[in-house]
Amino acid sequence: MYLIHQLLEQNAERFSERDAIVYQDQCISYQALADSAKRLAHALLAHGVKPGNRVAIYLDKGIEAVISLFGVLKAGATYVPLDPLAPPQRIAVILEDCGVTTIISPHARLAQLQPHLTQRCALKFHISSDNPTIPGDKLKEITWQDVMEEDSKDFIEIPMVESDLAYILYTSGSTGTPKGVMVSHRAALCFIQWACERFQLAPEDRVLNQAPLHFDLSIFDLFSTLMAGATLVLPPPGLSVIPHSLSTFLASQKISVYYSTPSSLIALILHGNLQGQEQYALRLILFAGEVFPPEHLRQLMQAIPEACYFNLYGPTETNVCAYFEVKDAPATGTQAIPIGKASANTELVVLNAHGVVDREGELYVRGPTLMSGYWGRPEQTKQCMIENSQQPYLYRDRLYRTGDQVRRLDDGNLMFLGRLDNMIKSRGYRIEPEEIERILVRHPDIDEAAVVPVPDLRIGNTLSAIVACHVHPAPTVRELKRLCAKHLPDYMVPQRIEVIESLPKTSTGKLDRARLRDQASKTQDPLNR
Amino acid sequence: MTSTATVDTAEQIRQFILEELLYDRDDVELDDQTALLETGVVDSMGIFRLIDFIEAQFGLPIQAEDIRVEHFQNIDAIGAFIRSLKK
Numbered sequence: 101m102y103l104i105h106q107l108l109e110q111n112a113e114r115f116s117e118r119d120a121i122v123y124q125d126q127c128i129s130y131q132a133l134a135d136s137a138k139r140l141a142h143a144l145l146a147h148g149v150k151p152g153n154r155v156a157i158y159l160d161k162g163i164e165a166v167i168s169l170f171g172v173l174k175a176g177a178t179y180v181p182l183d184p185l186a187p188p189q190r191i192a193v194i195l196e197d198c199g200v201t202t203i204i205s206p207h208a209r210l211a212q213l214q215p216h217l218t219q220r221c222a223l224k225f226h227i228s229s230d231n232p233t234i235p236g237d238k239l240k241e242i243t244w245q246d247v248m249e250e251d252s253k254d255f256i257e258i259p260m261v262e263s264d265l266a267y268i269l270y271t272s273g274s275t276g277t278p279k280g281v282m283v284s285h286r287a288a289l290c291f292i293q294w295a296c297e298r299f300q301l302a303p304e305d306r307v308l309n310q311a312p313l314h315f316d317l318s319i320f321d322l323f324s325t326l327m328a329g330a331t332l333v334l335p336p337p338g339l340s341v342i343p344h345s346l347s348t349f350l351a352s353q354k355i356s357v358y359y360s361t362p363s364s365l366i367a368l369i370l371h372g373n374l375q376g377q378e379q380y381a382l383r384l385i386l387f388a389g390e391v392f393p394p395e396h397l398r399q400l401m402q403a404i405p406e407a408c409y410f411n412l413y414g415p416t417e418t419n420v421c422a423y424f425e426v427k428d429a430p431a432t433g434t435q436a437i438p439i440g441k442a443s444a445n446t447e448l449v450v451l452n453a454h455g456v457v458d459r460e461g462e463l464y465v466r467g468p469t470l471m472s473g474y475w476g477r478p479e480q481t482k483q484c485m486i487e488n489s490q491q492p493y494l495y496r497d498r499l500y501r502t503g504d505q506v507r508r509l510d511d512g513n514l515m516f517l518g519r520l521d522n523m524i525k526s527r528g529y530r531i532e533p534e535e536i537e538r539i540l541v542r543h544p545d546i547d548e549a550a551v552v553p554v555p556d557l558r559i560g561n562t563l564s565a566i567v568a569c570h571v572h573p574a575p576t577v578r579e580l581k582r583l584c585a586k587h588l589p590d591y592m593v594p595q596r597i598e599v600i601e602s603l604p605k606t607s608t609g610k611l612d613r614a615r616l617r618d619q620a621s622k623t624q625d626p627l628n629r
Numbered sequence: 630m631t632s633t634a635t636v637d638t639a640e641q642i643r644q645f646i647l648e649e650l651l652y653d654r655d656d657v658e659l660d661d662q663t664a665l666l667e668t669g670v671v672d673s674m675g676i677f678r679l680i681d682f683i684e685a686q687f688g689l690p691i692q693a694e695d696i697r698v699e700h701f702q703n704i705d706a707i708g709a710f711i712r713s714l715k716k
Contacts, residue, residue, distance in 0.1 A: 341676050
């Protein structure tokens with residue numbers, strides 16, 4: 101097996117009638133999932149999709165979305181999952197950035213997108229997941245029903261190799277626009293297989309897919325689960341809003357494996373009534389994406405003592421590259437949990453400011469799970485995928501530069517110390533403050549803007565924007581928030597915006613972020629804890 | 630409890646939602662019966678901001694077991710929930 105969709109095809113034979121996906125009152129077996137994916141692949145190829153094309157999946161979570169991922173992969177194309185909650189402007193930027201030719205979405209969602217698409221847009225083909233085609237559209241369009249009626253008997257396998265791209269995930273970019281992380285079949289499969297074996301996923305497991313499909317935590321849920329012949333349970337819409345509904349769902353659905361950011365788990369601990377009467381089948385709880393405050397982890401481990409707990413670490417660019425099993429919650433104190441040691445086939449290198457291996461410094465990662473680069477951004481790729489000067493004879497080997505500062509502990513585990521740049525983590529999302537700042541200064545009355553993190557026990561950080569304005573009266577906070585929300589997903593809209601006359605500068609004339617961070621932490625609104 | 634107080638509670642909740650959670654949504658008409666959870670007006674972050682607001686504004690601590698769909702599904706329900714806490 102060297103391509104990720106092959107895991108489904110293998111298991112369609114081994115576990116044909118077993119439930120692959122459960123969503124509300126629907127379920128689909130391994131065999132039916134593989135058949136449907138094949139029909140979609142057939143339809144894509146029949147309508148001109150070529151291997152290597154980018155196909156966007158702009159669907160809410162559901163069985164169709166999972167069929168779509170596998171269908172796109174089987175057609176030899178690359179899937180680009182889009183955030184259904186992001187503003188259409190941002191989605192249009194992404195579609196144009198990586199030249200998406202085909203999109204699978206509800207009809208209305210595409211209609212909302214169309215006014216924002218420019219000449220650069222390469223979109224030619226739409227698969228409508230709901231309404232039938234409306235004649236007169238410039239795009240060629242078929243419906244999901246047409247796809248499922250495809251006769252795929254004469255489907256010919258597309259020749260592919262493991263270095264072909266499987267998917268592109270977009271993350272916040274410090275240049276002001278999101279950037280696409282290209283992940284090959286080899287990189288993804290290497291992680292998927294490791295996770296499946298390391299966590300001993302088995303056909304009896306029921307794994308909840310908490311993470312959105314455009315977030316890299318979902319790779320484990322989707323692919324490691326199906327590689328094991330286990331069942332993936334998709335949450336009904338809005339399940340996470342009420343933590344108590346989530347804890348009841350975990351119990352009633354007999355979820356055995358749960359993977360999310362600490363933020364979702366913290367909501368569950370604080371408000372999910374975990375100590376209630378429910379019986380949980382949870383045997384494995386994984387978390388990643390941000391630092392888990394130890395006091396909350398302690399509470400969680402007391403509430404569900406039967407489960408094993410792992411802290412996973414890895415930016416989207418490397419997949420999970422380090423992990424740490426939390427055996428005992430720290431009894432007291434606030435000492436953070438290590439990010440641990442390298443996962444299989446991966447090497448973690450700590451280099452100090454002089455580029456020499458040291459106990460403390462920046463973390464570099466090498467191994468087969470690394471991304472292939474940022475789509476259409478060779479310069480940015482070069483900046484973070486650097487030559488391995490530690491082993492010059494490995495002339496083609498590359499190290500990924502994480503921008504994370506770490507310390508190697510005596511037992512070999514790594515401890516995360518902080519970021520070397522301005523990146524902010526909130527709800528597990530990576531946020532480049534520059535991306536938000538560029539939006540704020542689009543307002544004609546705003547001269548300068550800075551976005552800084554305010555530490556928050558529940559979600560890691562909240563965002564606070566400080567803007568300089570020369571006009572009286574200054575634009576209202578509501579107006580500025582609306583401007584942000586037009587271009588940015590909800591988690592990137594600052595919760596607090598303060599208007600001042602000019603931003604503080606350092607002696608060298610640079611924006612004094614440290615001072616702004618301190619001020620923002622001190623003046624935070626008690627309601628915006 | 631007078632009817633004026635009831636109106637005030639609902640109005641304060643409405644103002645909070647409009648200002649803090651609905652600043653970018655022109656497509657939602659917010660009345661006391663508008664579904665808050667299914668429509669995504671209140672999401673997983675919004676619910677905590679709303680809880681923090683109720684706790685701070687009305688001085689009422691909210692227990693985990695009280696954070697239920699039936700208490701937060703619309704402004705009427707939140708109002709009734711706050712009144713029950715006050716008792």
